[in-house]
Each structure stands twice: as C-alpha cells, then as structure tokens.
Amino acid sequence: MRAVRYHEHGDESVLQVDEVDRPDPAPDEVLVEVAAAGVNPVDTYFREGSYEPYGLPAIPGVDAAGTAVEVGDAVEGIEEGDEVFATGLSGAMPGGYAEFVAVPDDRIAVLPDGADLVAAGGAGVAAVTAWRALVQHATLRPAETVLIHGGSGGVGHAAVQVAAATGAHVIATAAEGYHDDVTALGADAVLDYTRDDLAEAVVDAADGDGVDVILDHRLDQYLGFDAEVAAQGCRVVGIGENDPEIGFPQSSAARGKDLTLQLMSMFNTPSLADALADVASLWGDDIAIRVAHSYDLEGAAEAQRAVLEDSFLGKLVIEP
Numbered sequence: 001m002r003a004v005r006y007h008e009h010g011d012e013s014v015l016q017v018d019e020v021d022r023p024d025p026a027p028d029e030v031l032v033e034v035a036a037a038g039v040n041p042v043d044t045y046f047r048e049g050s051y052e053p054y055g056l057p058a059i060p061g062v063d064a065a066g067t068a069v070e071v072g073d074a075v076e077g078i079e080e081g082d083e084v085f086a087t088g089l090s091g092a093m094p095g096g097y098a099e100f101v102a103v104p105d106d107r108i109a110v111l112p113d114g115a116d117l118v119a120a121g122g123a124g125v126a127a128v129t130a131w132r133a134l135v136q137h138a139t140l141r142p143a144e145t146v147l148i149h150g151g152s153g154g155v156g157h158a159a160v161q162v163a164a165a166t167g168a169h170v171i172a173t174a175a176e177g178y179h180d181d182v183t184a185l186g187a188d189a190v191l192d193y194t195r196d197d198l199a200e201a202v203v204d205a206a207d208g209d210g211v212d213v214i215l216d217h218r219l220d221q222y223l224g225f226d227a228e229v230a231a232q233g234c235r236v237v238g239i240g241e242n243d244p245e246i247g248f249p250q251s252s253a254a255r256g257k258d259l260t261l262q263l264m265s266m267f268n269t270p271s272l273a274d275a276l277a278d279v280a281s282l283w284g285d286d287i288a289i290r291v292a293h294s295y296d297l298e299g300a301a302e303a304q305r306a307v308l309e310d311s312f313l314g315k316l317v318i319e320p
Contacts, residue, residue, distance in 0.1 A: 003098035009049035031070035036121025037096030038063030064096030065120035087124025109276035122315030130159035142167030152178040165286035290314025
C-alpha cells in the first residue's frame with residue numbers, strides 16, 4: 001500500500017510517500033481501508049519531535065475513517081463492511097495517512113448509515129475533544145451559557161454543535177468572515193475576537209450575567225479575559241496548552257468567582273471507543289464536521305503547513 005512517512009524529525013519537508021506492506025490486524029484490531037484522515041496540529045508535533053511517535057520511520061495521522069475490511073477474532077461490535085472512524089492513532093502505532101490502517105478496538109467505533117466518510121475522517125480529535133471538554137469535564141447543562149473561543153476551528157466548530165445539542169446558550173468568537181457559518185452551526189452569538197470591547201460584548205451576549213463554561217484553546221492569551229467574563233462558579237476547560245505555569249492571574253475577578261480550570265488532552269480519554277460512539281450517536285442531526293479542504297497523499301506536507309498557518313472553517317483531510 002501507499003503511505004505518507006517521515007524517516008527523521010523535521011519540518012513538513014520530511015514527509016514522503018512510500019510503498020509499504022499492508023498491515024495484518026492483530027486479534028484485537030480492525031483493518032480499515034482509509035477513505036480520509038484528518039489533519040491536526042498534533043500530527044505536526046509528532047513529526048517535528050516534540051511528541052514521540054512509536055518509532056521511525058513513522059506514518060502520521062491521529063484520525064481516520066473508512067471501511068472495515070478485516071476484523072480480528074477478539075473484536076466485538078464491528079463487522080467486515082462496517083463504516084467506521086477512529087482516533088488516538090500515530091502515537092503508539094501507525095497513523096491514518098495511508099491506504100490502510102490497523103486500529104485497536106479501544107479507539108474505533110461504527111458510524112451511522114449514510115455518514116460522510118470524508119467528513120468522518122476529520123471528526124475524531126475535534127469531536128471527541130469537544131465532547132469530553134464540554135460534557136464530561138465541564139458538565140455543561142441545558143440553559144447554561146458557554147463561551148467557545150475559536151468557533152470556526154476544528155475543535156471549535158465541533159464544540160459549537162455539541163454545546164447547541166445540549167440546549168446551552170452558545171457564544172463563540174471567530175473572524176468576521178465566518179460569523180454566518182458559525183451561527184449556522186448553532187451559535188446564538190458570534191463575536192469578532194479582534195474587537196476592543198470583546199469582554200463587554202461577551203457579558204452582554206450572556207444577558208449581563210457572565211458565562212458558566214468556557215472552552216479555551218489559548219489559555220496563555222485569554223485566561224485573564226476568561227476570569228473577567230466568567231459568572232460565579234464558571235468552569236474553564238483548556239485544550240492544547242503546553243505552558244507549565246499556566247493559571248489564573250491574581251486578580252479580583254479570579255479570586256472572587258470560585259472559578260475552576262481543567263486542563264485536558266484527548267489522549268487521556270478513558271475509552272476513546274466510547275467517546276467516538278457518543279459522537280456517532282449525535283452524527284447528522286447534531287454534529288456535522290465541515291471539510292475546508294482535501295489533499296491527496298502527495299499533498300500531506302502542504303496540509304500540515306496549512307493546518308498551522310492558514311485560516312479556514314472546519315477541518316483539513318487527506319484522501320488516500
């Protein structure tokens with residue numbers, strides 16, 4: 001089969017397309033013929049070496065979706081021919097930038113009939129992170145108000161939909177050109193993150209009471225802001241944060257509101273398969289992953305550049 005690999009750590013130029021052996025699934029694995037693999041910032045962290053992959057040469061790609069073509073004897077609930085999606089790959093095993101990938105049964109789930117496999121290829125990290133952050137960590141409840149920073153991003157656009165599905169009042173930030181799209185995803189108010197009066201605008205959008213839950217992907221930039229717009233007892237969930245000293249500033253806003261800060265990584269999810277199944281249960285009616293651009297295997301380097309540098313709504317994917 002054909003697969004993208006890197007034989008050494010470095011920038012995106014180390015990615016190349018190789019002919020490699022098609023994997024044989026272990027008893028607890030499912031061999032998936034890949035329809036699409038999501039492109040995530042974490043893929044670049046493995047490639048450049050700040051996260052350690054399973055070994056070199058390595059096939060990147062935390063996410064994948066496609067058709068189950070072989071199912072190990074120990075696997076339950078998945079049959080040959082099922083359309084499936086997976087996440088949590090490429091750290092301890094080869095990833096999804098390939099024509100086939102062998103996926104352990106604890107990080108794969110069956111998609112509902114008629115699901116868009118290309119969109120599902122980009123769903124894993126984005127949707128599972130959003131679900132775990134808002135539902136499991138923040139325990140977001142109906143009628144609460146949630147602020148989602150970066151509502152047009154991969155996780156952000158999934159989080160807007162998850163929050164709307166819970167019945168919450170959803171406020172999101174996004175560049176002005178994406179406001180209509182984020183509104184269509186379920187946001188009740190979309191605010192330009194560059195406006196000078198953003199904090200006041202967020203509080204106004206929350207009927208003057210502040211927000212109950214905040215999903216923040218840039219805590220080093222916005223945590224003081226979060227404390228300012230938070231309601232009493234607000235729960236802040238931080239994703240993608242690597243600053244070892246992150247914490248609320250010593251301000252009257254932070255001290256007086258009983259705020260909580262939860263840092264999280266999708267890779268710590270107790271059961272990725274269960275989280276994927278939860279996402280699958282919302283697929284279609286409540287969650288629809290948007291694909292901003294698709295690349296072939298030869299376009300993997302450009303895709304990894306774009307995921308860090310370009311502005312787009314939704315997800316980038318690779319279609320082998």
